[in-house]
Amino acid sequence: MTESQFGVFGIDPWWLVLLKVLAIFVMLVLLTLFTIWWERRVVSRMQNRIGPNRVGPFGLLQSLMDGFKLALKEEIIPKAAHLGVYWIAPVISATAAFLAFAVIPFGPTVSIFGVETPLQLTDFPVSVLYILAIASIGIYGIVLAGWSSGSTYPLLGGLRSSAQMISYEIAMGMSFVAVFLYAGSMATSEIVSAQEPIWFAVILLPSFLIYVTSMVGETNRAPFDLPEAEGELVGGFHTEYSSLKFAMFFLAEYINMVTVSALATTLFLGGWLAPWPLSLWESANTGWWPLLWWLAKVQIFIFIFIWLRATLPRLRYDQFMKFGWKVLIPASIIWIMIVAAARVLRNDIDFSNRELLIIGAVVIAVLLVGSWLAQVVIDRRDTARKLALEEIENRAYDPIAGGFPVPPVPGQQAVLTSRRTASPVVQQEAIDG
């Protein structure tokens, strides 16, 4: 690719790129340590406990110490493990987690050592798709960990994870479509600047809700943490992992939490743009201040993650799948249709707001009447079916109805026939008679 193809991106000197990479890496590791501590403290408070408070001020260094301990622990590798894959799985997980942050915008253009540069490692026209792609590579780590452990529970965890990933990625991807339509771009920096007057969370609320739901499913967090459900699968995909390899999964999970929170911030909460009362202050969106707004928004999402974990019980697997396929995906499809139709009417056919509202009201009325009619038809069909079923059940069981051997329907009593008796009909007559 030729340089400076994409605005202010791709023209940084090499040392600045290196500096940004290092800063993102350090920030993610620190955020992980902080999030673990924060989660333990918040969950403790919600359960009337205090939580870690011994190491460092407010127990802040607890997760650092735990990390050291975890890394120095003895490593146990199962004999049945497929070694190569077993080794590479945590590496894939952790690497993918870090990679996604390359396109997250932290702030506007600032001056670092005299060079004007945006607070973002890089950006390109399809950077949101890039994050989706990296997320789908990251899931390989989990699936492979489950398979390569050579043990049943991890395998089940890995299977669940791959099914979960495929299902929730669809809803997630579709929640982006409305944002792309409104921003007119798939580049994160342009999506942020397209939210200057109003955030997409406000005008695209259904997309926002769908994304927030599917991002919890995507990160394997409670109440959607089925791949590692400790009540059912011991530890799920990481049951057989210990020491530093387990630590890498742990790290990946927390970084993924930060990543999806950052993506939600970027796509729906205006990224680094200052929230309303602060945005009245003129220089709120310049210099280094936006980094603070960005961090605050991400922390709100992380707090919601923790809150969910402390509040909700884990979903049953079939309920979870049903929710993804039968609620989230249809809802996103309908919402995308509405958004697209509204935009075409506004932009190309030149309808006014008032006409749009009237059309919307008509559509909703038609939908309501239609759904009522559909319900009437369904009810009638169900009653007819029920009656037919009752009739079948009440009918005496004929093992060779119509000349063919047939099994009893539920509710009918099967007739025990012996092969020695002449025919079932004879026996049936004996019972009836």
Place this chain on the structure above:
Amino acid sequence: MTEVNLGEEIVFWISGGLAVLGALGMILSKKAVHSALWVALTMINLAILYIANSAPFLGMVQVIVYTGAVMMLFLFVLMVVGVDSSDSLIETLKGQRLVSIVLAIGLGILLIAGVGAGLTDVVPVGLEEANGIDGGNVEGIARLLFTDYLIAFEVTSVLLITAALGAMVLAHRERWLPRASQAELSRSRFLGAGHPGNLPSSGTYARHNAVDTPALLPDGSPSELSIPGPLVARGDVRPIDHHDVDQIESRGGGTK
């Protein structure tokens, strides 16, 4: 020919090499899961090559669709079915090895000749022009898909939907009765005959915890529920050592 700069060349040799490595690994690995992983490596490297060739959208879609969804489905099936053993090496088709080698070499020659001619004889029109018409790669693809190739695009999607519906019809099973709800299941479990909860595990309060050792009830008698039926049928149940039970009781562990 357009100029190839140094960075592009480095990317090509690394990604191209890895893609070939993945392809070879796919053929040469004995385990089906390993083959699937090598294919994933090849796909990711192809995506990198697409991006390096100014087709970022294609590259990303390649990773999301092929690596993220298709290959993941493959892995899912492989893991469920558990294809672990390597196939037998006995050839069922006579002489297929020779024929396949000849065909492979022929295909290789054709490909090399075709691509080689394409690279040397054809003058590229220019990526900048192609991407510049609509203001970008993504916009260009979108315009082509929804104007010139609309019919092809829609027909493909009809095909895919038909395939999905067909799969659903094949897998469909008519229900005679409405599915029992959780409340109904629970009611039938507790009101019906049989043990409502988990069966007691073997060896509870006994001296051993092997499956053939029955759990002891509070009065010291063995619990028959704690032993698997087949063991009882085979007569493999370990008898209760009443000396052990007395010993526990004498320590104040039980009452009589």
